[in-house]
Amino acid sequence: MPDPFSDDVSSRSGGLLAQMPPGDNAPPLSVSEISGQLKRMVEDRFSHVRIRGEISGFKRAASGHCYLALKDDKAVIDGIIWKGTAQRLPFRPEDGLDVIATGKLTTFPGRSKYQITIESLELAGEGALMQLLEKLKARLAAEGLFDQQRKRALPFLPRTIGVVTSPTGSVIRDILHRLADRFPSHVLLWPVLVQGEGAAGQVAAAVRGFGAMPEGERPDLLIVARGGGSIEDLWAFNEEPVVRAIAESVIPVISAVGHETDTTL
Template structure:
C-alpha cells in the first residue's frame, strides 16, 4: 500500500490549480494576514526598546509628525515620532546628532518594513550634546548672527531696564539688589521658564515682546534688556542654545546683555547678544553706573568749572595790579604842564600890565586932539558936504523906472523864446526821459522812452520801428495874409 504523499510530491505534480492536501495545516494566508501577524509578533516581542544611533534624514511633516532614521556603522532603522511627543522635545533634532530613542518596534505594511515609534528622544551623552552645539554655532555664525559688526553700544544711563528671567529664582533678586545699590532704575521683569520644556520659546517670546513695545506707550520701552539665568549643567542651560532664542536676541532692536550661567558657562545666546556678562550680578553692574561716582564726578566737574571761571579773573587782577604799579602817578604826568601853566599865567599878567601902561600913555598923548571945539568943527564940515551933494528923490525914481523897463523887455524876449509857447497852435515838443528836447529822428531812435508835450499835458510813448519810418512830405498850406502885428514898443532910456 503506498504511503502518504509529501509536500514536494504535491509541488512536483505541477498542477495548474493550487490544491490543499488532506491533513495539511499550512493554509495559505493573505498578505494583510501575514503582515498583521508579523506586526503582532514584533510589537509583542519588542514593546519597549531603547535604541542608540545617529539621526539621518530628519524631516517634520505638515501635520507636526517627525520622520527620521537612526543608523550606526552597520545598520539602519526608520523611526517616527507623533506630533504630541515631538512638541515636547527639549532640543531641535537634526542630522548627525547621536541620540537615544525610547519607544516600541512596529511594522509598516505599506512598505513591508519595520520601524520604531519613538515616545522619547534624548541626546546620547554630553559629547553628542557638545557636537550638536558646535554644529549649530557654526551654522548660525555662517549666517552672520555672531558678527561683531552687529554689536551695539550700551546706553550710558538707561532709564528703563527689561529683565528676562525666572520671577522666583535668586537671579532677579540679585539683579534688583545690585541696581538699587548702584543706580535705582525702572525695571520691567518678563517672567519665563529658564529650563525644561518650552523654556526656549518663552525666552524668545519675551525678547521679541520687549522689542515690540512702542516708544511713548502706556508701558515704557526698555533702553536695555538683560537675559539672565543662574548657573547649571549644559543640559540646564540648553534652552539658551536653541536657535529660536539666538535668532530672537539677534533680531531685537534693543541692546541686550546676556548673563546666563557662571563665568565659565558659554551659550549661543552669549554670542548673539551685544554684551556678555559673566554673571547676572555683573550684568546689573554693566547696565548702570554707580550713582555716587556720578555725583562725585559732577561735583569735581562743577569745581573745575568754578576754578576755570575764577582763574582768568584772578590772573587778570594780578596782571592789572602789575601794570598799575608800572604806570606813573597823575601828579608826575601833569607836573610839566602845571609848571608851564604857571609860567604862562605870569607872562600874561606882565603883558596885560605893560599893555595897560602903553595904552594909558597913548591916550594921554592924544588928549589934546580930542577937545570939544575940534570935534564941533569936524561936524560942521561934514554937514556942509552933505548939503552940497543935493540928493533929490527924482534921481532915485528915474533909475528905478529905467531898470523896470529893461526887466519888462527881457520878460517879453523870454516869452517869445519859450519852446512851449507854440504848443497853443497845435505843435508838439518831444523830450527824452531826462528832459532833453529831441530835435532829430536819429536821436529819437536811440531813446528807450519819449515824452510828447501837448498844450494840455504830457504823453509818454515808446519809439517803434513803424513810428520811425520816414513819412511822405505833405504840401504846406498857404498862409492867409492877416493883419500885421504892431511893432514892439521901444523902451525908454531914462
C-alpha cells in the same frame, strides 16, 4: 547524474500542482495573512523599545510628520515621528546626532518592512548635546547672527532696565542689590522660566515683548539672566528662538547667564 525532471525526483521535491494531503496542519498562507501575523507578533513583542543610534536621512514632510533612519555600524532601522510628537521634541533633529529613541516597533505589510514609531527622542549623553550645540552655532553664524557689527552700543545712563529672569531666584535679588549700590535705576521685571520645558519660548517672548512696548515706556537696556549650572541647565539659552529674538531686539541686550566660565549662544 539523475534527470531533474524524472518522476523519481519530482516525487521527492513536490509535484507540479500543490497537494493538500488529508490532515495537513500547515495550509499555505496568503501574503496578506503572513504579513498580518508578523505585524501582530512584532507589535505585541516590541510595544515599548528604546533604541540608540545615529540619525540619518532626516526629513520633515509638509504634513509635519518626520521621517528618519537610526543607524550604527552594522544595521539601519527606519523611523517616523508623527506631527504631534514632533512639535513637542526638546531639540531639532539633525543628521549625525547620536540619540536614544523611545517608541514601538510596527510593520508596514504592504512592503514587508518594519520601523519604529518614535514617541520621544533624547540626546545620547553630553557629547551629543555639545555636537548639537556646535551644529546650531555654525548654522546661525553662517547667517551672520553673531557678526560684530550686529552688536548694539550700551546706553551710558539707562533710565529704565528690563530684566528677563525668574522672579524667585537669587539672580533678580543680586541684580537689584547691585543696581541699588552702584546705579539706582527703574527696573521692569519680566518673569520667565529659566530652565526646562517651555523656558526658551518664554525668554524669547519676553525679549520681544519688551521690544514691542511703546517707545516712551520701553526699557533702554535689557538684561537676560540666570545663575550657573550644567550645560543641560543652561540649555534654554542655547535654543534658536532665544538667539533669534535677541539678534532681532531693538533694545541692547546684556547676557548675564551662568558663571564667568559658562558660555551660551
